[in-house]
Amino acid sequence: MSNSTFYTFCDTEYNYDLAQLFAKLVLTDKIYIDKDEGNDWHFYIFTTSIFTYSNVDTIEIESADELIELYQYYCKDNEYGMTVWMCKKLKSMPLQTVYNEIQRNGIWDLDKMKLDKNAIEEYYLSL
Numbered sequence: 394m395s396n397s398t399f400y401t402f403c404d405t406e407y408n409y410d411l412a413q414l415f416a417k418l419v420l421t422d423k424i425y426i427d428k429d430e431g432n433d434w435h436f437y438i439f440t441t442s443i444f445t446y447s448n449v450d451t452i453e454i455e456s457a458d459e460l461i462e463l464y465q466y467y468c469k470d471n472e473y474g475m476t477v478w479m480c481k482k483l484k485s486m487p488l489q490t491v492y493n494e495i496q497r498n499g500i501w502d503l504d505k506m507k508l509d510k511n512a513i514e515e516y517y518l519s520l
Contacts, residue, residue: 414464423475425451443476443487445513470500477501486511
């Protein structure tokens with residue numbers, strides 16, 4: 394990246410322009426930005442139909458480290474990288490249909506990530 398700046402987070406130095414990196418992620422239409430009553434900005438990623446059926450939900454991106462890691466997952470796989478990052482953050486498998494798509498893609502092996510079963514899907518399957 395041009396005009397990059399070194400950032401140090403958790404004693405690790407990163408060579409990223411965070412604003413440019415974030416702008417690229419926003420263009421995916423999977424990132425939601427919100428401002429709270431105290432005028433602090435919060436950044437979220439949509440989890441729609443990844444962990445639950447037809448439910449619009451979000452996960453907060455809580456630090457620059459998470460933003461950088463999310464971007465790295467996206468760069469590795471712009472189709473499923475952000476989804477795999479969400480699975481890792483929540484320590485949960487996605488819905489079976491999403492799991493099948495990720496596994497078929499061949500870039501990630503969710504089984505090796507030691508994720509918990511998707512509790513919501515397990516519940517629906519037990520009905």
